[in-house]
Every structure is written in structure tokens, then in C-alpha cells.
Amino acid sequence: MTGTWELNGLLQRRLWIVTGKGGVGKTTVAAALGLLAARQGLKVLMVETHGLTHLAELFEAEGVGYEPKAFKNGLSLARIDPEPAFQEYVLRQVKFEFLYNAVFNNKYVRHFIDAAPGLAELLTIGKIWAFVEDEARRGKKPLFDLVIVDAPSTGHSLSLLTVPQVVVDAVRVGPLKNNAQQILALIRDPQRTLTWLVTLPEEMPVNEAVEMDEKLERQAKVGVGPVLLNSLWPEVLGADSLQDLKKAKVENPMLHLYRQRAEQSAFYRDRLRERLPGRQVLDLPLVYQTKHPVRIAESLSESIRAQLTGVRP
């Protein structure tokens, strides 16, 4: 999928997966996307994986766990841990809790999940699928219009998105195979699922974003939405002002550093667009006016909205 995205089209999807290299500000951008969707009136569930609590801490939300917890203004939060996901999954198949308990106690489950390769990933993506599809399969209205996943950094995200295919290939029959196929049907449907890549205007993050973009399309075969270029250097000094300062021979370390940062940022902003032709790149300037994480996310959210609707704040 290429070209220009419209906010309304993006909001019609059911699942957004936010990914990127470590340290690019993925969680803050995911929070910004959550705020954006919730402001448009959607019921949004934001999900963290692998026992992380970064989103919950950013929002200063207490008591976020495995069950979705309404937080504020249409926004709910949940955290997927492999162990309760395993219990839930097995219980769905065997139906009887006493049997489950007879078979597993927590220690065994922990070790089994550790030992069986890919199981934690499969359980996580399976639970994400359940958040999107469960109610619909029971003929009910979904609890959430949109599920947003603050996915782990690129390599681990790719494992998450490719593990259902491994299961489909490895298992000949049985419920596990059926479930893996259902998961694939959801994540590979670009009308329902989109990935958002977050990156920075620097060498390594840009290279990794370009690689990941290809892997998402070729290996994971998922739809890729706009690419979010985070922490762009704020161009507070316009070209006129720079010219004016140059004429007056103003030179000092601060101004020097400013120009260097601005140059580097602009260079990689162009490089990213060159290397991802056809992808829409949204520029998210570094927010320096506040250090409050939620306000930073709000500011980014406004910036994304403005670029997707063409309406400036």
C-alpha cells in the first residue's frame, strides 16, 4: 500500500501495531496514536507485551494487568503476559479448569513456556487476535473499535508477526493450526491490520527502518501504514534568520551545534524518503516545550492529526 493516507481510512482498521528500533520513542508515539484515535471518538485498547509497563507508566495508570482496564476518555490499557495467556488458551480448549490445574501448576507453565520455542510469541499474538475478534465471533459488538499494540523492538516484533506462519507450516491438523490460520487472516488483511514504523533522523535507525519495512512486507506480509519520523530537530531558526546571523558574523558553539543538528536531521529526513519511496513519512519534531510525558504524547498526537487531515492546528 503506498500513497497518501487519510485519517478516516486509518481509523477504520481494527489493529495497529507500532514498531521500531529500541530507543526511537516507540512507546510515546504509540501513546500519541492512542490519544489521537480516542479523540476521534473511538474506543481504543492499548496493549503492551512481554510484561513491560512503559505505557502504563507514561500514562501514570495504576493497576494495569492482563484484563483491559478503562483509563480515560475512551482509552483502555492492558498488558499481555505469556503465562495467563497460556492458561486462558488451554482452558478454551479443554474447558475444565480442574483439569488445567491438575495438569499444570505455575512453575511448570513457566518452564514450559520458556522451553517451547516461539510459544510466548504465539500466545501474545493469539491474545492480540482475541482482543480484536472475540466478541465478533460470538455475534456481539466488539468491546474496542481499535486495538493498538506497543510492540517490542524490531527483531522481536518480527518474531511476533511470523510465528503463526511457522505453526501453520509445522502443524498438520488440530486446533493450534486453525488458530494460527485465523491469526494470519487478521494480521495479513491490510483492511484490518496496519503496522506503523517509528524511526529517528539518524544513520542506524533509518537503515533499520528501511530493512524492517521490507521484512514487514515480504516476510510478515502485513500492511504498512505511514512511517513516523520522531524527534526531528526543531527548525526554530528560519533560513532568513540564519542568513541575518551570518551577515552579522555571529558565531558561537551553540549556533554551530544548532546548524549541525539541523543539517543532520534534514539529511536523514530526505534519506528516509529516498529509501522508502511511496511510503508516506510523517515528521514529528522534537517536543522541547514540556518534559511531561503525557503532554509530549499529546503534542505528537496533534502533529500526526494535522498531517493526516491537512488541517493545521
Next chain:
Amino acid sequence: MSPEAKKGVLHGLLERKKVLICCGSGGVGKTTTSAALALYASSLGYKTIVLTIDPAKRLANSLGIQKIDFQEKEIPKAELRRAGIEPKAPLFAMMLDTKRTFDDLILKYAPNEEKAQSILQNKLYQHLSNMIAGSQEYMAMEKLYEVVQERDYDLVVLDTPPSRHALDFLDAPNKMSAMVGDSVMKWFLKPSLFVSKSSLQLLDRSVKRVFKTFDKVAGFEFLQDLSQMLVSVSGLLEGFQDRAQKVELLLHDKDTGFLLVAAPQPIPLREAEYFYRKIQDNALPFAGFIFNRVQVLPEAGKPLPEGLKAKTRSEYQEMAYLFKSLAQRDEAEIEAFQRRMEFSRHGFVFKVMPQLERDIHDLEGLYELGQNLFQA
């Protein structure tokens, strides 16, 4: 000041430690820091190797070589001299590759070639060996142990793989050991169980229940594949376990030091804090913190001259405000971090590294970074 007096805590660390393990979350400059440490140590006369993961080959280029191999590779002395560095001791680099290390380990511990091949050819193994929880971390430890035991380096610097969670890394040896001792795993590891579905009849009732449950969830054939893989690997587990215990001893050795690399943003700092506590809980030898990418307030110089446009002045003020708020934010984050941890800098590395002006792309850049790291 005499050269002696200028020596920082890191110099002292080199005198005491043979292994430095750099940990931290992704994107904090861990790889570059590890390489700069190693390069500078070699320039001081320590025969050094840096074990790293370098998917983008950027570090290889900075070190002046085509690529870093999965074998030890010396950085050519001519390259170092060209960069104005007098190599007092040789510098080596080696790349970590999980899949390959895992394969090597299987070849090493398998009772025979046939058994080794049956594991390596298993389709689940092929697809999933990189998804075994903690395997990357475990393999990094494994390589570290091998290099420390079998070579004669004065210093080994390990750039750890980016963990989805700091925990994975420290728990990796334990996890591998725990797997062996677990009774559910032992059931899985009985080869006779999966000869046929009818062999289920031979099991006692409670074990039978386990397998029926798994059969219902996963399907019998998948279980067979999984079991086959686990059975094949089981022969190696004791070797693994023995090795894991030795790795653990190495990690606790007084010659080892853990350096935590972080950046002054809330998430990397929280990960660093978590990691620090984990190191304390496990009684591992902590060596200190390195904070990368810190915005230090640059000098603004003289007041602006007369005659500039009003717009220029106000935009210039905004620029000054931009730098000031970024510098204040970073300083406050690091201070709060130190307070929260009740951390005393005494005897530990506590190094605040200014945000680099440009990406490091050559030996000169790495060396300069090394100098800054070692400055008192």
C-alpha cells in the same frame, strides 16, 4: 596536572577487571561504547577483544575492516596507525551470532554426528531456535565463556544483545538449567512415549492427562515433532547445564564488571534502574553507569550585536531556550535517577557523555570517544 592525576575510574577498572559486560536497553549507544572502550584499552597496552552484534556493519566500518567475522579478527595495526593511534597491544573484534553459536554447541555436545544432524535438521529447530526465550542472551554468555577460558586476552568487552527485558540476560543460564530439572520436561523427554499414540496407554493416569490435554490443544502430530526435537536436545542438556553453571561463576567473578549504559530518557533509565537492582539482587559485580546522548548546554558566546532583525532575535532566543530546556531535562533526569537509586558514585564509574555532534564512522571518532570515556 600529571598524567597520573588525570586518570579516571575507568583506568582503575582496567587494572582490576578482565571482563567488562556492557548492558542496557536498545538505542543507547551500547555497541559504540563497547568498541570505544576496547579500542582505548588496547591503546593503553591491554590485549583486548570486543564481542559484539553489529547487524548494520557500521561498527566494522568504523573499525576500518570490511566486516566483523564470527571468528576473532585483529584490527590491522596499519589502520590504527593511519588513524594516529599507536597500538601498544593488539585489538580484536568478533561478532556474535545466536543461530551459529547454538549450532556449534549442538555439534559439540551431541553424542554423535547422527544425533547432531537430527537436531539441526528438525524443522521446528530450524524455524524457532532464535525464538527460544533468552537464547540470544545465553549464547552471548556462552561465547564470552569460551573466549575467556580459551584465549589469553587481558580484557574482554561484551556488548550484550538488546533484551526485550533486562531480565532475560541475567536469567539465561538459570533458565537453561531449570529446563533440565523440570519434571514436565522430563515427561516430554522420554523417547518411548511418542512412538505411537497407543503408547499413551502405558502411562500412569496423571501423565496421560497431561498428554491428552496437549493433544487436544496442539494436535498429536505437532506434539510428536516437538517431542522429537526436545528428545534430541535432551542429550545435550546436561552439557548445557554444566556449562551454564560455569558461565554463572564467571559472571560472579571479581575480575568481571557490569557496566550499565543508558540514555537520559525515562524508559532507558527505568530499564537501567531495573537492571541495577537485578545486579544487586544477584550479587553480581557492578562497575558503574555510562550515560550517553546527554545534551550539555553549549556556550552561547557574546550577546547578539545590534542591527539584527527582530525576527532573528526572537528566533535566536527560541534556539537558546531549546538547548536550555533539553539540557535541563537531561540533567534533571540523571539527578532524579541517582536520587531514586540512592546511588553513591564512590568507587564506581558514573560518566555523563555529551551527545555526539556526528555519527561515529571511523577509528578517529571511536578513539576520541574512548578518550572522553577515560577522562577523569
